[in-house]
Amino acid sequence: MDPKELLKEFYLSEAFIKPEVMKKYIHPEIELEWNSSKGFLKLYYDDFLALSKEMGASYSNSDILIKDIISEGEKTVVRYDHFVETVENSHDHVLLAHFIVIWKLKDGKLHSGYQMTSLDKEMAV
Numbered sequence: 001m002d003p004k005e006l007l008k009e010f011y012l013s014e015a016f017i018k019p020e021v022m023k024k025y026i027h028p029e030i031e032l033e034w035n036s037s038k039g040f041l042k043l044y045y046d047d048f049l050a051l052s053k054e055m056g057a058s059y060s061n062s063d064i065l066i067k068d069i070i071s072e073g074e075k076t077v078v079r080y081d082h083f084v085e086t087v088e089n090s091h092d093h094v095l096l097a098h099f100i101v102i103w104k105l106k107d108g109k110l111h112s113g114y115q116m117t118s119l120d121k122e123m124a125v
Contacts, residue, residue, distance in 0.1 A: 002074040011064045017056040020048045027109040034115045061085040
């Protein structure tokens with residue numbers, strides 16, 4: 001599978017709320033540098049699984065609207081909006097944040113990346 005197809009499949013899966021699905025896509029040596037609204041983070045394999053578990057406990061649904069996927073050489077860039085529905089209010093579909101990620105794959109899995117996020121103005125407190 002080419003990188004663009006793999007990333008599209010990953011982002012449209014339930015990986016963000018189901019750790020067992022997340023495991024299918026992430027390399028055991030995954031490392032993601034993330035500039036978020038809370039500062040700089042570095043995530044590794046166990047962090048991805050913990051994040052997926054935490055999101056699964058908080059959100060009943062996770063939907064990604066992919067805006068762009070661009071691939072050049074060994075890097076693939078994805079720009080998307082992430083929408084969620086909380087467990088408490090599964091009828092309210094809200095924008096969690098805007099994302100842009102640069103990924104490198106290894107062995108057909110997400111291996112290393114750099115991500116930036118921006119909160120929606122209405123969600124920021």
